[in-house]
Amino acid sequence: MGKRLLSYRDILDNALSCISQANIDRMVKLVQEANLVMVLGNGGSMATAIHFAGDLTKNAGIPAITCDNWTSFTAWANDDGYEKAMAEWVKTFSVPGAVLVAISTSGNSQNVINASMVAKHNQVPVVGLVSFEGGKLATVADLVIHVPTDCIEAAEDAHMAICHEVVWQIKQITG
Numbered sequence: 727m728g729k730r731l732l733s734y735r736d737i738l739d740n741a742l743s744c745i746s747q748a749n750i751d752r753m754v755k756l757v758q759e760a761n762l763v764m765v766l767g768n769g770g771s772m773a774t775a776i777h778f779a780g781d782l783t784k785n786a787g788i789p790a791i792t793c794d795n796w797t798s799f800t801a802w803a804n805d806d807g808y809e810k811a812m813a814e815w816v817k818t819f820s821v822p823g824a825v826l827v828a829i830s831t832s833g834n835s836q837n838v839i840n841a842s843m844v845a846k847h848n849q850v851p852v853v854g855l856v857s858f859e860g861g862k863l864a865t866v867a868d869l870v871i872h873v874p875t876d877c878i879e880a881a882e883d884a885h886m887a888i889c890h891e892v893v894w895q896i897k898q899i900t901g
Contacts, residue, residue, distance in 0.1 A: 734879065741857075741875040741884045749871045750888060753827075753853050754895045756869065757782065761823030763790040764850075766812050766841060770882045771829040771855075778827065778889035786896040791819065812841035820848035827853045831881040833861020842866045855888060857881030 757763055763782055765775040775792045782790035793799050793815040802811035816826060826845040830838045833856035842852045843866060854867030857875055864870045873884040 734877075737875060737877045738880045738883055741873050741877070741880045742887060744874045745871065745884065745888065749869060750891055751895075752869050753871060753888070754892050754899075756825050756851055756853060757788060757827075757892055758896050758899065759823075760788065760825040762819070762821055763788055763825050763827060764816060764819055764845075765790060765792050765827040765829070766815070766838060767829035768835050768838065770878075771831060771835075771838075771885065774829055774882065774886050774889060775827070777886065778893075781889065781893045782896075786893050787900070788896065809836045809840055812837045813844040816841045816844045816850070817848065820845060820850050822849075824850045825853065826850050827855065828863060828867065829855040829885055830861065830863050831857045831878055831885075833858065833863040835863075839863055839866055855885045857884070 765779045767775045776794055779790035779792045782788040793812055799811055802814040806814060826842060828838050828842045839862050842863060845852050852867045853869045854863045855871050856864050857873040860870065860872050864872065871888055873881050875881050
């Protein structure tokens with residue numbers, strides 16, 4: 727009889743069970759108290775960012791935006807380089823009381839790191855959702871929620887689950 731291979735569900739269940747609930751609770755507090763939540767990422771992480779911003783706005787009553795205005799984003803990318811486009815967006819939308827949620831499975835996306843550094847410079851707290859080893863974003867963010875997996879699919883699903891947990895908790899608190 728051969729060795730049983732891990733299923734995707736096994737990998738995802740393991741990743742979810744290792745996430746710090748205390749850090750999710752801290753994220754809930756930051757997001758709930760924010761005047762504006764800015765959310766960003768690349769690829770699948772951007773899809774999570776858009777979904778999260780929509781849920782925060784519609785289901786939790788918290789103003790949230792993403793850098794999905796392609797006219798502005800591509801203009802910044804063209805003029806300043808892709809690595810700086812999100813940073814320019816953060817610079818534009820940083821307001822007192824804002825929070826940045828930066829999502830990167832590797833934690834090493836340079837445009838996400840640059841945007842996070844601009845946020846910190848503008849005194850905007852940064853929540854980093856990361857996986858793998860955490861990458862540089864884990865050293866830049868004020869609050870890190872690490873999903874300990876090197877499976878990108880499980881990382882992306884876990885990041886979405888974290889976002890759903892945040893919205894769910896806020897809805898429970900605010901009734």
